Amino acid sequence: MNTPPLSATTTAAALAARLRQEIDQGRWQAGELLRQEQLASEFGVSRIPVREALAQLQSEGLLRIEHYRGARVSWPTPAEIDEIFDLRLLVESDLIARALPRHGERSCRELARLQDQLEDAQDRLGWIGGDIAFHEALYRPAERPRSLALYRQLRAPIDRFSVQQLGPEARKQGWAEEHRQLIAAAASGDAPAALATLAAHLDATRMVVLAACADLGDR
Structure with a gap:
């Protein structure tokens, strides 16, 4: 280089x-x-x-x-990964609960557009960038800038590790389905469905990162 x-x-x-x-x-x-x-x-x-x-x-x-x-x-330890995702669940659950009543037809169309782009991503940086854009658009109507900044801070070490070790094919179908469910919950204003989907989404992501971390430690 x-x-x-x-x-x-x-x-x-x-x-x-x-x-x-x-x-x-x-x-x-x-x-x-x-x-x-x-x-x-x-x-x-x-x-x-x-x-x-x-x-x-x-x-x-x-x-x-x-x-x-x-x-x-370096890469995050399993304990650090667990702590990060536990904190993310707290912060992101609050954000989506506050954002949901403020979503409308226009913002849901934007979420669908971002998800289409994310599903077309072919490289790691594009995939991570697309996922960040989707989640920020999902949470932005909450109008909680400090919480959004904390969300970015919490996901940064996981994103860094994902750029190095994961890629667009990592649990691609499950990721897409969960994002589509979040869009549907935003469109219908279904807070319980949104919170349940978000929790399942973050937990599944946690498992993927933990597995990649374990594989790296075995090398």
Whole structure:
């Protein structure tokens, strides 16, 4: 990969932002090593900002630094995955309950359009982006910006892992059916159906992520 070199005065924060973006995009797989000397050469900087940038990403949970080896791209533990999905259920259940009475014909058409695009996604980034767009459109009528921001924060580490390890074919039919059920519940204003479908959807997603995490740990 031909990466444009950064300025010689690049700060560790700028380098961390570049590395974070490339990890999010799946350049490095979970468990893969990033070596200081290689990064310094690629980005045209000394090892000092590289070391500081790697330390920053370790503090964010993106990397695990191994002495004398490098920094390894991390992945969520089973306990972290369970906690994230437990919290997501709380936040997203509240969002959908508040959003449902405010959905109408127009917003449901938009949800259907986004779902059509999601089902056509052929690459991991398009698939993740489509899923984010669908859920945000589902929750946005709640008009709870802090809750929506928390939802984004909670799903970020799972999305990062999904870009690296999963793809559009992961439980594709089940995902689509659950999304269509959520659209139908929004159109009819059926809160109990929406909440039950959301809980089943998140639990099934949790199982897929846990299974991928276990497979990765067995390598």
